[in-house]
Amino acid sequence: xxxxxxxxxxxxxxMGNACHKPSDAPGVPPPENPPPSTGxxxxxxxxxxxxxxxxxxxxxxxxxxxxxxxTYYYTFTQGSKLVILKTQNMSSLxxxxxxEVWTPPSGQSYSKNLWAPELHEIDGKWYFYFAADDGANANxxxxxxxxxxxxxxxxxxxxxxxxxxxxxxxxxxGTVLRHNGQLYMLWSGGNxxxxxxxxxxxxxxxPWTISSEKVIIASPAYDWEKKGNPINEGPQVLINPQGRxxxxxxxxxxxxxxxxxxxxxxxxxxxxxxPADWTKKDQPVFSMRAExxxxxxxHNGFFKSPDGKEDWLIYHARTxxxxxxxxxxxxRIQRFTWNADGSPNFGAPVNIAIPQNRPSGEKWRYIYxxxxxxxxxxxxxxxxxxxxxxxxxxxxxxxxxxxRYSSDPTDYPGHWVTVDMGEVSGVDGIIINQKxxxxxxxxxxxxxxxxxxxxxxxxxxxxxxxxxxxxxxxLPQRRQFRYFRLAPKSGYDTQRQPGLAEVSAFRFKDQ
Numbered sequence: 402x403x404x405x406x407x408x409x410x411x412x413x414x415x416m417g418n419a420c421h422k423p424s425d426a427p428g429v430p431p432p433e434n435p436p437p438s439t440g441x442x443x444x445x446x447x448x449x450x451x452x453x454x455x456x457x458x459x460x461x462x463x464x465x466x467x468x469x470x471x472t473y474y475y476t477f478t479q480g481s482k483l484v485i486l487k488t489q490n491m492s493s494l495x496x497x498x499x500x501e502v503w504t505p506p507s508g509q510s511y512s513k514n515l516w517a518p519e520l521h522e523i524d525g526k527w528y529f530y531f532a533a534d535d536g537a538n539a540n541x542x543x544x545x546x547x548x549x550x551x552x553x554x555x556x557x558x559x560x561x562x563x564x565x566x567x568x569x570x571x572x573x574x575g576t577v578l579r580h581n582g583q584l585y586m587l588w589s590g591g592n593x594x595x596x597x598x599x600x601x602x603x604x605x606x607x608p609w610t611i612s613s614e615k616v617i618i619a620s621p622a623y624d625w626e627k628k629g630n631p632i633n634e635g636p637q638v639l640i641n642p643q644g645r646x647x648x649x650x651x652x653x654x655x656x657x658x659x660x661x662x663x664x665x666x667x668x669x670x671x672x673x674x675x676p677a678d679w680t681k682k683d684q685p686v687f688s689m690r691a692e693x694x695x696x697x698x699x700h701n702g703f704f705k706s707p708d709g710k711e712d713w714l715i716y717h718a719r720t721x722x723x724x725x726x727x728x729x730x731x732x733r734i735q736r737f738t739w740n741a742d743g744s745p746n747f748g749a750p751v752n753i754a755i756p757q758n759r760p761s762g763e764k765w766r767y768i769y770x771x772x773x774x775x776x777x778x779x780x781x782x783x784x785x786x787x788x789x790x791x792x793x794x795x796x797x798x799x800x801x802x803x804x805r806y807s808s809d810p811t812d813y814p815g816h817w818v819t820v821d822m823g824e825v826s827g828v829d830g831i832i833i834n835q836k837x838x839x840x841x842x843x844x845x846x847x848x849x850x851x852x853x854x855x856x857x858x859x860x861x862x863x864x865x866x867x868x869x870x871x872x873x874x875x876l877p878q879r880r881q882f883r884y885f886r887l888a889p890k891s892g893y894d895t896q897r898q899p900g901l902a903e904v905s906a907f908r909f910k911d912q
Contacts, residue, residue: 462729
């Protein structure tokens with residue numbers, strides 16, 4: 402996010418200690434495979450796909466998610482534009498459809514360095530809050546777009562302008578709170594981006610206008626808020642089941658391993674505009690855990706599981722120590738609970754090597770065994786380096802198929818691989834693992850057959866440019882077939898020979 406960093410601050414951050422670490426790391430053990438089914442729906446030979454591991458994506462700082470009508474809309478700091486990923490299952494974010502919904506025109510005060518976007522639905526319209534500048538960090542201010550469409554990935558986003566109090570100072574990380582019928586904006590700001598950064602709140606007369614003077618409700622006071630630089634930023638509103646208002650914020654410089662989450666509590670019947678009605682917890686509530694490969698966890702959001710029974714935290718962290726911009730931040734999720742006093746209990750970052758149960762209400766997929774599978778045919782394969790078509794079904798994403806390139810190289814759109822499942826089977830979808838590195842597929846046609854002769858196309862699907870993670874192609878309805886053909890139509894780079902790491906098929910359990 403923030404780019405104006407002096408070298409001496411970074412050096413000091415790297416030499417400093419991490420934030421206080423909670424002693425317990427929550428993690429729900431994965432369920433065992435279900436017992437053999439009785440009746441006609443025997444899935445005992447299938448692998449149940451009921452867990453996931455963090456990170457959800459290879460990169461993406463400042464994650465934010467909002468849900469409406471069973472659909473989650475995810476956004477993050479992309480820098481030059483605003484993007485939304487749409488999914489029904491947050492644990493399968495790598496499969497989400499990507500929408501590039503708005504690119505700012507050049508030459509404006511908001512044309513560059515778009516940070517920490519947030520989607521909010523207010524009074525029947527969508528609002529996109531973000532911070533941006535003209536290329537100079539000192540000019541960072543908050544802006545807002547409006548969209549009256551039913552969903553944020555439809556219609557047009559119209560700029561409503563800058564959203565600022567009368568002081569018009571450096572401002573980032575805007576979010577909104579509706580409390581007792583009044584709308585408020587919270588944000589992080591300071592003097593031209595120089596430390597310290599405070600958290601402010603002000604009243605709003607409508608979703609694009611601040612109508613009161615700002616007041617400070619949090620300033621960096623503890624050592625764990627001052628690593629790298631004294632910073633309080635990324636305020637996020639969290640309301641507990643009893644209606645109590647909390648603000649979870651990020652402390653310290655985002656570029657240090659000690660970046661972590663702090664907690665503000667509004668007293669019961671308190672006035673959000675009265676700083677004395679806010680209490681800051683003296684220890685972080687979520688912080689670095691080296692054994693979980695979670696460095697600098699922060700800039701969070703919240704969402705409910707699809708069935709509404711579970712509360713989930715989304716945040717970014719780095720997988721490796723050392724901080725900085727090159728060691729990228731990636732999005733992660735984990736379930737949280739509530740303490741006896743009504744405050745949130747986030748525990749500690751879950752180890753990225755330990756599977757977690759998917760959010761409750763997400764539909765489990767049952768993955769077909771591949772013991773009877775074979776490659777029936779292919780357009781070409783690269784034999785020199787062992788990039789064979791058979792690698793697609795060996796249950797190992799470290800091996801992969803690439804179309805022939807060392808001699809007589811092939812080209813789009815003439816690539817394909819046919820998989821024989823061994824018998825006619827009911828399939829609800831296909832799982833694709835893109836290979837690591839180059840030659841990733843952008844558009845993939847899926848065809849099916851029962852005789853390896855007559856083929857039916859089920860459509861051309863867009864894959865995401867993501868290394869290795871599972872990408873699910875859900876079919877509109879279950880289809881019966883023995884053979885399926887993968888036909889790459891375009892790629893994400895200039896290489897004309899595509900590659901794939903793994904392919905699988907799944908079905909859902911009959912109800």
